[in-house]
Amino acid sequence: MTQTNENAAVYFLDRHLAEGRSDKVAYIEADGEKRSITYGELAGQAGRFAGALYRHGVRREERIAMIVRDTLEFPVVFWGAMKAGAIPVPLNTLLSADVYEAILNDSRASILVVSEALYDTVKSAIEGNRFLRTVVVIGDAPEGTESFDQFVEGAPVEATCDACADELAFWLYSSGSTGVPKGVRHVHSSLQATCDTFGAQVLGITEDDLVFSAAKMFFAYGLGNAVSFPMSVGATTVIFSGRPTPDAVSAILAEHKPTIFYGVPTLYAAMVNAQEQAGGAPDHALRLCTSAGEALPREIGERWEKIWHAPIVDGVGSTEMLHIFLSNRPGDIVYGTSGTAVPGYEVRLVDEHDEDIKDGDVGELLVRGPSSAEGYWNRRHKSQSTFAGHWTRTGDKYERTETGRYVYCGRADDMFKVSGIWLSPFEVESALVDHPAVLEAAVVARKTDDGLEKPAAYIVLKPGASADVVGELKEFVKEKVGMWKYPRWITVVDELPKTATGKIQRFKLRDVEAV
Incomplete structure (x- = not known):
């Protein structure tokens, strides 16, 4: 045979x-x-x-x-x-x-x-x-x-x-x-598993699509975007070797007219800000956009769709799972959430004892599906702790709403308790970004003189915004997400440390002196 x-x-x-x-x-x-x-x-x-x-x-x-x-x-x-x-x-x-x-x-x-x-x-x-x-x-x-x-x-x-x-x-x-x-x-x-699931059943990619990924091909998100998804259907891909600045990406969207664009939250935020300053309508042919790397703030998604008239499908994936396994989808988008499980994948939220938690509680996200990695090279202990049978630990903390949608709360090692209650850095960051003067934000735990952990924020201001705005941000966050969640310290920085995939490296901020 x-x-x-x-x-x-x-x-x-x-x-x-x-x-x-x-x-x-x-x-x-x-x-x-x-x-x-x-x-x-x-x-x-x-x-x-x-x-x-x-x-x-x-x-x-x-x-x-x-x-x-x-x-x-x-x-x-x-x-x-x-x-x-x-x-x-x-x-x-x-x-x-x-x-x-x-x-x-x-x-x-x-x-x-x-x-x-x-x-x-x-x-x-x-x-x-x-x-x-x-x-x-x-x-x-x-x-x-x-x-x-x-x-x-x-x-x-x-x-x-x-x-x-x-x-x-x-x-x-x-x-x-x-x-x-x-x-x-x-x-x-x-x-092929990622193409049969996210590519076919969420993107709905076809041979007639022209795609462009600002995310590079060397990592999992970009590899799916620019290699496996388009090549699964015989589509055409525009590739760019340079740095994907807002100006460069906008020029590519205008010149080549791709129908699908893949970006990351940092880029979407910068492009929205630049387009709002420039005014007018951007020149493009987009029918659909995707976002991954970090959770997309609700405000950025809504502002993008208002300007570009093309929705952003925000989802979460990982190198270990190769691409996106939890996502919004066309016609079913709620900005500020990561949507629901991609067809072909299962997800669950568990506590520190690996017991399933109820809706409204925060737990670690586990996933199983056809694209999970075989393991890590030369990291047996790490492989055993991450790949638990059919399930893969993502290291992400999530909350499931009563409607079954998943809301990102932060990395497991980024979460911390304030006044005995778990705090999600992402929730505070989203509140800060809602302020018209703030472009980006990152929140980490910092100890007070009494040894108690409280939120410390690092923000990047929009062009033209004054650092004087820091004084009103604490009250702004209190009104948005609650009295106990506001950042006790706020530091204005030129940029936040990130990986090439756009993920904020909060661990690099934990040892930085806040003011």
Whole structure:
């Protein structure tokens, strides 16, 4: 009996050739050389990259580290490695050399593919590495490295190797919002699982969509947005290697006219503020937007939809679950909530004893579904505590309303008690952002002279707003969310520390002196 090849590259890449999409444009670059590539060309180039890996002695399951910007080479390397049975490991392109050194040693990658603009940062991280055999640079190759063009030149175009659905396909490193990134291992079936659930049943993505993700392809949210979702249906994706500033993103939405846009709360807030200052109606063709990374404040969602006339589907996902598993959906959006479980997933809220809690109480969110990771690399204890049988601990605290919707309360390690009652930093942050002078806010616990924990807030003001507003913010929050929840200290800062995914790194604020 012939066994079906369940390598993910068959479904996401090879299938489109058989279904007549060889000439369909898969990717368009919005910057740089503004190149484009069809599904047929992508399949050929990925097959050639697989051939180049074989030629360089790469064996099955060897790791191929990717420090690659959002350019055409990203999907070529990602799918090419998978076609060869190797394990692509996309890495955050904004890390420091020390972190790269730790990850490259931890993953034991044998090949590193890096964008030329990032090589100077990476250079010191690879000195003395015992595992790397070849460093491939996309662009001009410095001494001791090989250019991407040289690496693939003359290599045979290889067919996709056989793989089973439960075989390891790729790794992602967690964004490190609470510390050092962890290697998260995913199997071949996980990618299609996210497409069959969130992609098909929430986004409703089709072959006719043109999509753009401000969130980069190196992490789980962006990988689904710009790689697996559009390639599951044969859609076209606009990619941008630069920094997704409000001006840059607005220009892309106006020039390329994508129908689906994927962003993060920080970007939506900045774009809303910029558009309100500019006045007029933005030029776009959006039918739907999504948000993840952190919970989207109600006010930002409502203001965005009023300006852009395109709803934002806010949801929550994780690197461990690969993409969004709890979400609002078109026609059923309540801003300020994370919606309900995505079809195909189950969620539950539990207390510290893993007992289910009643509606209105705050508990830790657990999820189970078809895209959960196989575990962490080299972190057995952490794997055992996070992956509890079929259930995955998210580390997020949530409340379920009487209507069955889930309301984000904060990370489990961000929650703290004030006057004996649990306080959600996110609730106080949302209240602060409701003030017309505040653009962003982060709240952490800080001890008083008596050793009691109270909220301390760090805020970013909107352009033109005066720091004098701090005096009225405490009363503003009291009226919004309650007398005991107001921040005892408020500090104005230029920016909040964040991961590349847009998550606020509150742990970096806990040791900062508030005023």
